[in-house]
Amino acid sequence: MIVQDSQKLGDNLDTPNLDRGVVDDFGAEWRRFDQSALSVAEKTTIFRRYFAIFPWKDLPADAEGFDLGCGSGRWASLVAKRVGTLHCIDPAASALIVARRNLAGQANARFHNAGVDAIPLADGSMDFGYSLGVLHHVPDTAAGIASCVAKLKPGAPFLVYLYYTLDNKPRWYRLIWRISDGVRRAVAVLPRPLKFAACQVIAGAVYWPLARIAWLLEKLGAAVEDLPLADYRHNSFYSMRTDALDRFGTRLEQRFTRAQIAAMMTAAGLRDVVFSEGRPFWCAVGRKT
Known part of the structure; x- marks a missing residue:
């Protein structure tokens, strides 16, 4: 559903690929740290690291896509300026209150109170999608990636950031x-x-x-x-x-090697998977087959 007034909603989700405690903790986090004290320069620098490999130039005019696990909307506030429509999705209604505030000037933002296995968008309808720092906090990360990829049009890119196993560290x-x-x-x-x-x-x-x-x-x-x-x-x-x-502060955290992430993305129906060689590790993008 599209949230018209998130302040009237509760966190009323009951789907398998979701940990209620994690959702509540992140909702509380974004109420405390709504990112209003984060400078534009610092936010932009971090944003560019995450999206360094994202194929902006290949998106169609007025592209429509989604941010899965938008949280405070810190990245959505920068993405929305570049696209036609951005669907901001989060299972914590309290986080969506913050996101709506942070994207108040973006008329093209839509807000959905939903988890990854109940994304309220039609399959095969989106020109792009991304999920940054979210899917390692759900019980089944591979299923979460597959749920996101299902919403994409053929050829559409999906960007994901997952915690890694420090496989490139001593x-x-x-x-x-x-x-x-x-x-x-x-x-x-x-x-x-x-x-x-x-x-x-x-x-x-x-x-x-x-x-x-x-x-x-x-x-x-x-x-x-x-x-x-x-x-x-x-x-x-x-x-x-x-x-x-x-x-x-998060009780559910999963970590993956680069090879495991590539395998999950491929199994979900993504091709041409590319990893960023810079921090944060690992960011990867692939295209829907």
């Missing part, structure tokens, strides 16, 4: 991640106020110092790409706080 880096994942599992099950507080402590005590150390080392001429949290060295503390909650 063993010591993966060991650090396993330790951090243990922390995530403990933090994610805390009551929401405690979870929020713990994640903000992590942002201040871990993200910020490691990111600033990487920034300083880079200034001194060192190679820092493989240092933990070096990706945040040019980001604001607001981004770090948001992502710390996103990362450590």
Whole structure:
């Protein structure tokens, strides 16, 4: 359904490929971090990284597509300016309230309170689609990709970003991640106020110092790409706080190798799969067969 007034809706979804706790947590996250404090320059820089491999030039005039798991609408607010119609889809009605506010000036945005296995768009109707940082938070990621691809016209591109298994990192880096994942599992099950507080402590005590150390080392001429949290060295503390909650506050997280992502995309009916060779890993795009 198209949301005419999301403030009157509740999170009333009951579909198999959805974790209610995850949906509620992300709805709470976007209420706290509505991205209003994120500068246009920083948002644009991050956006360009995600969409570096997206074939904008191949979209038809007045292209119609979807953002699956739009959250606060931070990426949709930039995509909507480039296309004819953008369907913003999220299972958390509270997130859609924020998204509607962030896209208030975009008359071509449509809002849908739905999960990935109940996308309210006709099969074979969309000129493009994307889902960034979402489908690793559903029970069946492969089925989620297939649900998205089903909505595309033949030849239409689909862009996805999924957490990776650090398959391009050294063993010591993966060991650090396993330790951090243990922390995530403990933090994610805390009551929401405690979870929020713990994640903000992590942002201040871990993200910020490691990111600033990487920034300083880079200034001194060192190679820092493989240092933990070096990706945040040019980001604001607001981004770090948001992502710390996103990362450590979520109880359902799946990770995939590049080969696994390619296999899921191909099985879903995508061809010509291309991966971005830059951060964030892994972003991939394919076209509907």
